[in-house]
Every structure is written in C-alpha cells, then in structure tokens.
Amino acid sequence: xxxxxxxxxxxxxxxxxxxxxxxxxxxxxxxxxxxxxxxxxxxxxxxxxxxxxxxxxxxxxxx
Numbered sequence: 001x002x003x004x005x006x007x008x009x010x011x012x013x014x015x016x017x018x019x020x021x022x023x024x025x026x027x028x029x030x031x032x033x034x035x036x037x038x039x040x041x042x043x044x045x046x047x048x049x050x051x052x053x054x055x056x057x058x059x060x061x062x063x
Contacts, residue, residue, distance in 0.1 A: 001032040037061065 002010075004024045011019050019027065041057040 002028045004028060007031075 007024055007028050037058055040061055
C-alpha cells in the first residue's frame with residue numbers, strides 16, 4: 001500500500017490534484033482497494049476485450 005508521503009509526492013510531481021492532508025489516507029486506501037480488485041479479475045478477463053466487461057466482473061465480485 002502507498003504511504004501517505006509517497007501519495008503526496010506522486011500527486012505533487014504528476015497529477016497535481018487538490019488533495020487535502022485529511023483526504024490522503026483515504027485515497028491511499030481506495031487505491032489499494034482498486035488495485036486488489038483489478039488483480040482479482042485479472043485472471044478472468046482479457047483487458048483487450050470489451051471495456052464494460054471489467055465493470056461487470058467488478059460488480060460480480062463486490063461484497
């Protein structure tokens with residue numbers, strides 16, 4: 001998982017999004033969750049296929 005400092009550095013050097021200090025830990029967690037979800041469907045999906053298939057698989061795997 002990204003550390004808060006790494007996320008701040010990445011944002012400062014690339015995206016430059018308005019990101020408050022209070023929001024940083026939540027964004028790091030959300031990125032970790034999204035990464036885990038992408039890894040979970042990777043074996044079941046060819047990412048060159050229909051883009052909507054990714055969303056459909058995420059919905060199937062959602063708790």
